[in-house]
Each structure stands twice: as C-alpha cells, then as structure tokens.
Amino acid sequence: MYVGETGVSYSSIKEVKNMKFQTANRDQAMFKKSLIVALGAMVVALSGCDSKEEKANQAAIQAGQKLAEKGRDAIPGCVACHGAHGEGIAAAGYPRLAGLNAGYIEKQLKDLARELPPAGVAIEAVAKDYSKTPRIYSDLTVFSPGLRHDDIMSPIAKQLSVADIHNLAVYYASLSYTAIPVAADYQVLERGQDLALRGKAEYGLPACVSCHAPDGEGFGADFPPLAGQPSIYIVNQINKWQQGQRDNDNLGLMKAVADQLTDADKLNVAAYYANRSLTVKGQQ
Numbered sequence: 288m289y290v291g292e293t294g295v296s297y298s299s300i301k302e303v304k305n306m307k308f309q310t311a312n313r314d315q316a317m318f319k320k321s322l323i324v325a326l327g328a329m330v331v332a333l334s335g336c337d338s339k340e341e342k343a344n345q346a347a348i349q350a351g352q353k354l355a356e357k358g359r360d361a362i363p364g365c366v367a368c369h370g371a372h373g374e375g376i377a378a379a380g381y382p383r384l385a386g387l388n389a390g391y392i393e394k395q396l397k398d399l400a401r402e403l404p405p406a407g408v409a410i411e412a413v414a415k416d417y418s419k420t421p422r423i424y425s426d427l428t429v430f431s432p433g434l435r436h437d438d439i440m441s442p443i444a445k446q447l448s449v450a451d452i453h454n455l456a457v458y459y460a461s462l463s464y465t466a467i468p469v470a471a472d473y474q475v476l477e478r479g480q481d482l483a484l485r486g487k488a489e490y491g492l493p494a495c496v497s498c499h500a501p502d503g504e505g506f507g508a509d510f511p512p513l514a515g516q517p518s519i520y521i522v523n524q525i526n527k528w529q530q531g532q533r534d535n536d537n538l539g540l541m542k543a544v545a546d547q548l549t550d551a552d553k554l555n556v557a558a559y560y561a562n563r564s565l566t567v568k569g570q571q
C-alpha cells in the first residue's frame with residue numbers, strides 16, 4: 288500500500304507509474320486541445336484581416352481573365368496569341384504567360400508600351416555639367432525604365448491602362464502550367480545543356496542557370512523562366528538584344544550574355560530549354 292502525492296492510496300508502485308503516465312498524457316491532450324483552439328482563433332483573426340486584400344486580388348484576377356479572353360475596344364483578347372490558358376503558341380514563337388511572375392509580366396508590358404526614342408538622336412550617357420543637369424540614375428544603378436519593341440505586342444501594350452496591366456499580370460501569374468517537352472537531336476541538346484549549365488568560362492560567359500535557376504524555372508520578378516518557352520521565342524529574344532530591340536534588363540545583365548552567343552549557341556540552348564520538363568503552380 289502506498290499513499291500518493293494527492294493523498295490517494297495505490298496498491299503498487301507500478302500502478303502509480305501508470306497513473307503518472309496517464310496524467311501526463313491527459314495534460315498533453317489538454318495542451319494540444321488548447322493549442323488547437325488558440326491556433327484556430329489565430330487563423331480566423333488572420334483570415335479576417337486578409338479577406339479584404341484577398342477579395343481585391345480575386346477581383347483583379349477575374350478582371351484580368353475577362354480582358355484576356357474577350358479583349359476590349361481595340362484591345363484584342365490575349366488568348367488569340369497566348370493560348371486559352373496562357374500556354375503560348377510554340378509554332379509561332381508566341382511566349383507562354385501562364386505561371387510567370389506577376390511583377391515580371393507588369394514590367395514587360397510597361398517596357399513594351401514605352402515609346403522608343405526617335406531614331407538618330409544621340410543620348411548622352413553621362414551629363415557633362417553635373418550641377419545643371421539633373422541626373423535621373425546614379426552611375427551604378429542602371430535600373431532604367433527599359434525599352435522593348437515588338438511590332439505585334441507593343442501596339443497592344445500601349446493601349447493598356449495601369450489597372451489593366453496589373454489585372455492581366457495577376458491573372459496570368461495565377462495560372463498553373465505544365466510544359467510538354469519538345470524532342471530534339473541529342474547532339475543539339477547536349478551542346479545546349481553544356482551552355483545552360485556551364486556557360487563558357489573561357490569567354491567570361493556565365494551559365495544560364497546562374498540567373499534563370501537550375502531547371503530554367505526562373506527566379507522572382509527579375510529572372511524569367513526559359514523552360515517551357517517556345518524555342519523560336521528564345522532565339523528571337525536573344526536576337527533582339529543583339530540588335531538593340533530589347534534593352535530592358537537591369538544592369539544590362541542579359542545583354543552582356545546575348546552579345547556573346549553565336550547563332551548555333553542560340554539554337555542549341557533554345558532547343559535544350561524547350562526540351563525541359565516543368566510544372567508550375569499558379570500563385571493565387
């Protein structure tokens with residue numbers, strides 16, 4: 288016979304141990320229950336303050352979807368060229384938009400809408416009299432409002448309002464996407480892979496993966512995905528950098544790469560990225 292802490296008597300030590308064990312279990316269960324209640328309350332509280340933002344976001348996505356599908360006045364529906372689900376049209380080299388970062392889409396539409404400076408006007412990179420000429424950009428921050436021109440896409444982008452651009456960006460970012468790998472000659476793929484993963488250190492050319500992520504899935508608003516983009520589109524964009532029709536990459540990061548690529552490099556690396564698997568979950 289043994290009298291425990293609470294004054295209750297037990298017949299054996301073993302029983303006491305069991306009792307303690309049970310109490311501990313009960314305490315844990317209680318603790319778990321109160322934790323669940325507390326967490327539940329937090330979720331309710333959080334969703335309470337999020338719901339306004341959430342609603343605004345859903346409204347933006349819906350407005351974006353409507354514009355993308357139906358167009359408005361002289362704005363054609365984006366679906367005509369970018370596919371019913373933003374998958375693009377590979378054969379025509381029209382890019383996929385589904386699952387791209389919303390910030391990236393916004394930037395591209397703004398850059399495409401910007402008027403090119405009139406041809407033949409020389410722009411002085413460095414103002415000669417610093418006291419009289421207000422500088423817009425400081426020397427090292429060449430985060431310039433970039434220029435990107437395309438005969439088809441620029442006139443469309445020019446008609447979009449700031450709200451349209453935001454709505455379209457969040458809509459396309461909300462779409463999930465699964466790439467269908469395109470077959471290509473294995474030697475072409477091997478060369479493309481070599482360039483993508485290794486670059487050309489001997490010419491100071493960094494690997495594509497160092498900026499466009501290990502599987503070419505892209506990174507944030509500044510580094511777009513290459514996997515899942517039509518090979519024609521990838522070649523076209525590199526050509527545009529080389530020809531000065533696209534000049535909207537911060538710090539000239541992509542321009543420096545494009546300038547080192549040969550025609551064969553472009554084809555190889557584009558085939559490699561069109562051959563990649565990729566699954567992207569849309570950001571709601």
Ligand code: HEC
Binds near residue numbers: 354437
């Ligand atoms: C008539 C065909 C056509 C229509 C309609 C069209 N686009 Fe495009 N879009 C293009 C082409 C072609 C390009 C590639 C431009 C280039 O080479 O720079 C492009 C590029 C883009 C890009 C850049 C993608 C990237 O990866 O950088 C975005 C964003 C875009 N379009 C959004 C839209 C939206 C939003 C709409 C609807 C309001 C739309 N487009 C309607 C043909 C079209």
Ligand code: HEC
Binds near residue numbers: 382482499
């Ligand atoms: C030092 C970083 C860096 C490296 C390395 C790099 N890129 Fe880029 N690339 C960029 C940036 C930044 C952009 C986006 C520019 C913008 O904001 O419009 C870009 C955009 C692109 C685009 C346009 C995508 C689109 O949706 O319009 C293509 C195509 C591209 N890169 C191909 C390549 C290839 C191929 C390689 C390797 C040979 C490569 N890049 C290596 C920084 C890099």
